[in-house]
Amino acid sequence: MQTIGILLARSTYYQSISFDLYEGLRSGLKHLGKNDIRIVTENIGFGADKQQCYRSAEKLLLEENVSLVIAYIGHRMAQLLRPLFLAANKMLIVLDAGANLPHEWPACPNIFYHSLHNSLGASIAARQAVNDGYTSAGMVTGYYDGGYLHTYGISKGFEENGGKITFNHATGYKEDDFTIAPLKDHLEKFPNSALLSLFSGDFVHWYFEAIKNSFEGKNIPIYLPPFGLEEMMLADAEYPGDNIKGIAAWSKKIDSEENKIFIETITATNRTPNIFSLLSWESASLALKVIELIDLSKNNMTQIASGIKSFTFKSPRGTIYFDSKTNTSISPLYNSTIIPNSEGKCEIQIESIANDVFEHFQKLTNQNLNNSTSAWYNSYTCI
Amino acid sequence: MEAQKKILVLCGGKFAFKALQLLAFEKFICAIGIGKGSHTIIDALEREAEDNNFGFKSFPNTKSISEMRTWIDRIQPDYIFCISFPFLLPESVLAYGENKFINFHPGPLPQYRGPMPIFEVLKNQETETAICAHFMNSKFDEGNIIFNDPIVIETGDTYGKLTVKLSEHLAQVALNTANMLQFGNNIPNEPQDETRSYYYEKPDLSDTYINWKRMTAEEIISLINACNPWNNGADATLLGEQIKIISAHLLNEPHENQPGTIVSFTTTLNIACEDKKQIAIEILSADQGIMTASQFIELKPVLAGIPN
Numbered sequence: 001m002q003t004i005g006i007l008l009a010r011s012t013y014y015q016s017i018s019f020d021l022y023e024g025l026r027s028g029l030k031h032l033g034k035n036d037i038r039i040v041t042e043n044i045g046f047g048a049d050k051q052q053c054y055r056s057a058e059k060l061l062l063e064e065n066v067s068l069v070i071a072y073i074g075h076r077m078a079q080l081l082r083p084l085f086l087a088a089n090k091m092l093i094v095l096d097a098g099a100n101l102p103h104e105w106p107a108c109p110n111i112f113y114h115s116l117h118n119s120l121g122a123s124i125a126a127r128q129a130v131n132d133g134y135t136s137a138g139m140v141t142g143y144y145d146g147g148y149l150h151t152y153g154i155s156k157g158f159e160e161n162g163g164k165i166t167f168n169h170a171t172g173y174k175e176d177d178f179t180i181a182p183l184k185d186h187l188e189k190f191p192n193s194a195l196l197s198l199f200s201g202d203f204v205h206w207y208f209e210a211i212k213n214s215f216e217g218k219n220i221p222i223y224l225p226p227f228g229l230e231e232m233m234l235a236d237a238e239y240p241g242d243n244i245k246g247i248a249a250w251s252k253k254i255d256s257e258e259n260k261i262f263i264e265t266i267t268a269t270n271r272t273p274n275i276f277s278l279l280s281w282e283s284a285s286l287a288l289k290v291i292e293l294i295d296l297s298k299n300n301m302t303q304i305a306s307g308i309k310s311f312t313f314k315s316p317r318g319t320i321y322f323d324s325k326t327n328t329s330i331s332p333l334y335n336s337t338i339i340p341n342s343e344g345k346c347e348i349q350i351e352s353i354a355n356d357v358f359e360h361f362q363k364l365t366n367q368n369l370n371n372s373t374s375a376w377y378n379s380y381t382c383i
Numbered sequence: 384m385e386a387q388k389k390i391l392v393l394c395g396g397k398f399a400f401k402a403l404q405l406l407a408f409e410k411f412i413c414a415i416g417i418g419k420g421s422h423t424i425i426d427a428l429e430r431e432a433e434d435n436n437f438g439f440k441s442f443p444n445t446k447s448i449s450e451m452r453t454w455i456d457r458i459q460p461d462y463i464f465c466i467s468f469p470f471l472l473p474e475s476v477l478a479y480g481e482n483k484f485i486n487f488h489p490g491p492l493p494q495y496r497g498p499m500p501i502f503e504v505l506k507n508q509e510t511e512t513a514i515c516a517h518f519m520n521s522k523f524d525e526g527n528i529i530f531n532d533p534i535v536i537e538t539g540d541t542y543g544k545l546t547v548k549l550s551e552h553l554a555q556v557a558l559n560t561a562n563m564l565q566f567g568n569n570i571p572n573e574p575q576d577e578t579r580s581y582y583y584e585k586p587d588l589s590d591t592y593i594n595w596k597r598m599t600a601e602e603i604i605s606l607i608n609a610c611n612p613w614n615n616g617a618d619a620t621l622l623g624e625q626i627k628i629i630s631a632h633l634l635n636e637p638h639e640n641q642p643g644t645i646v647s648f649t650t651t652l653n654i655a656c657e658d659k660k661q662i663a664i665e666i667l668s669a670d671q672g673i674m675t676a677s678q679f680i681e682l683k684p685v686l687a688g689i690p691n
Contacts, residue, residue, distance in 0.1 A: 050562065050566060051385070051565075051566045054562070054563075054566035054567060055566060055567075055568065058566075058567055058568060058569065061571075062569055062571070079555070079559065080559065080562050080566075082532070082559055083516070083529070083530050083532070083556070083559045083560055083562075083563045084563060084567065084571075086530035086531070086532055087529050087530040087563075087570065087571040087572065088571050104555075107535070108532070108533070109533060302533075
């Protein structure tokens with residue numbers, strides 16, 4: 001019997017994340033007709049403890065003898081695990097939020113990144129702001145979200161398309177410290193500015209509530225990346241105004257047979273489908289491809305990597321393929337706006353599929369980060 | 384939290400500098416030993432070691448290796464990393480501890496054993512090389528392999544360019560290995576597959592010499608790149624003179640000339656190859672010094688009858 005290992009992270013504000021990741025994989029495998037594959041889990045906390053992550057991966061590889069490991073971690077933690085997977089000649093599939101930008105896009109035959117592309121989405125959302133006529137913008141984020149290099153993606157995306165970042169605001173870490181008060185002054189000085197905003201989880205709730213309370217009726221232009229448009233959080237967020245848009249990685253409203261099946265299957269397990277269960281549902285297709293290639297190539301990792309690079313599959317968010325230079329999956333992204341529901345909360349309206357996603361990704365990977373660094377090891381949203 | 388592992392690094396000079404910086408930044412290094420090395424490099428390393436409270440020792444020749452075991456016993460490192468250290472470590476030193484010595488070989492093992500794998504992979508027109516981390520035994524490059532960490536060779540990479548790229552990559556590989564030793568309970572490793580192994584001796588003139596009659600244009604370009612800059616270019620005979628070709632590119636134009644003769648010259652000196660292609664020499668070294676192809680042409684009145 002084949003065994004797949006999965007490293008599960010936990011999060012204070014996405015409390016169900018490890019269940020979502022597990023259920024997505026389990027249901028995905030079942031949907032693909034593979035009930036006979038054993039899944040072994042290991043807990044990696046917030047994904048920030050190097051020893052815990054390393055030992056968990058080591059246990060899966062050396063004690064459980066898994067065929068491959070799936071892990072919700074970032075590039076930095078994947079880099080730490082790289083020699084272990086090279087030495088064990090096993091494949092690591094990183095489920096990547098895409099919030100950080102690595103200094104060197106690593107291409108190792110043993111590691112593939114399956115991404116939600118938060119930085120890429122942030123960068124495209126910034127371009128959208130320029131296309132909508134905004135030449136001035138402020139970057140708004142928090143202590144936690146601001147520690148990932150999607151900050152670089154969103155500000156560079158705005159400036160490279162002709163805009164100018166005229167102010168930055170990073171608010172506190174706890175709810176009591178959360179404030180957007182300085183935005184009032186900034187917007188008085190630069191009244192035609194868009195707010196390029198990077199928040200996730202509970203911070204989205206606090207941000208929207210604060211925007212509503214401070215700027216009600218003013219319809220401040222706000223641009224968001226995929227995690228700002230995460231539907232589970234939006235469902236409980238106050239609707240703050242009529243001018244909020246951005247780039248979504250996925251929505252329940254994507255009209256496709258694959259999405260319908262995914263939503264129905266996850267809902268039938270009494271879970272709410274979200275981007276985490278989506279990511280691991282998709283990873284089931286990848287995992288099966290890896291297992292097939294292990295068999296075909298007699299465990300030759302170069303041949304397995306080559307097979308994955310040319311692998312495409314249909315997922316609930318569209319067709320997914322790989323950039324061979326960075327071993328990273330590319331998926332469709334969606335131009336979206338936020339609309340109110342009948343209870344005054346938020347929901348997504350998909351407007352169209354974003355253009356030139358791959359070209360934009362290539363540009364992003366070729367960017368010089370100008371010594372910008374991130375110290376966060378955490379799997380994104382895991383605090 | 385377990386105590387940070389203490390690593391002693393034995394190196395051969397500049398190639399290891401980035402790895403030393405990163406390992407020092409992450410507080411893994413406890414001492415540095417250098418084999419051979421220029422006075423400038425030894426002085427620079429010794430100063431850095433003093434400033435950071437690391438142990439330091441220079442091993443200028445084979446004889447000095449006899450002092451290594453006593454030095455290691457005094458430092459008591461958890462592991463010893465070797466990065467281009469030029470001397471073979473004797474059994475008496477390796478007896479400090481089993482699986483305590485790790486070498487970072489700048490080429491894939493077991494296929495590219497030997498002192499200059501960077502030259503060999505370029506000469507052999509490989510598209511990928513690797514840094515191999517392996518446990519050391521008393522023979523060069525033969526201990527159990529921990530992993531080969533691959534790196535792409537790009538078109539136009541010279542020995543110099545690839546060395547710089549490998550040195551940068553090595554820093555991350557060495558840090559990854561240090562983390563592996565810090566956090567791992569068990570370091571997976573495999574004996575080398577002797578059926579795939581090959582030991583390349585240090586290249587001599589027969590390895591760096593362009594044989595116009597037997598080598599294709601692409602093989603010649605690869606050899607030129609593999610010799611730049613360490614050998615000041617690939618050795619060749621042109622117009623009866625011994626020269627070294629430092630830089631050249633492929634010219635995909637057919638010809639009817641004898642291999643090794645000049646077909647034409649413009650800003651480059653275009654030489655016939657046996658596969659009917661040409662190479663365009665840009666920079667070369669002759670008895671008069673290093674010069675561009677144009678400068679070389681000016682020195683040769685004999686070229687007057689050749690098309691330009």
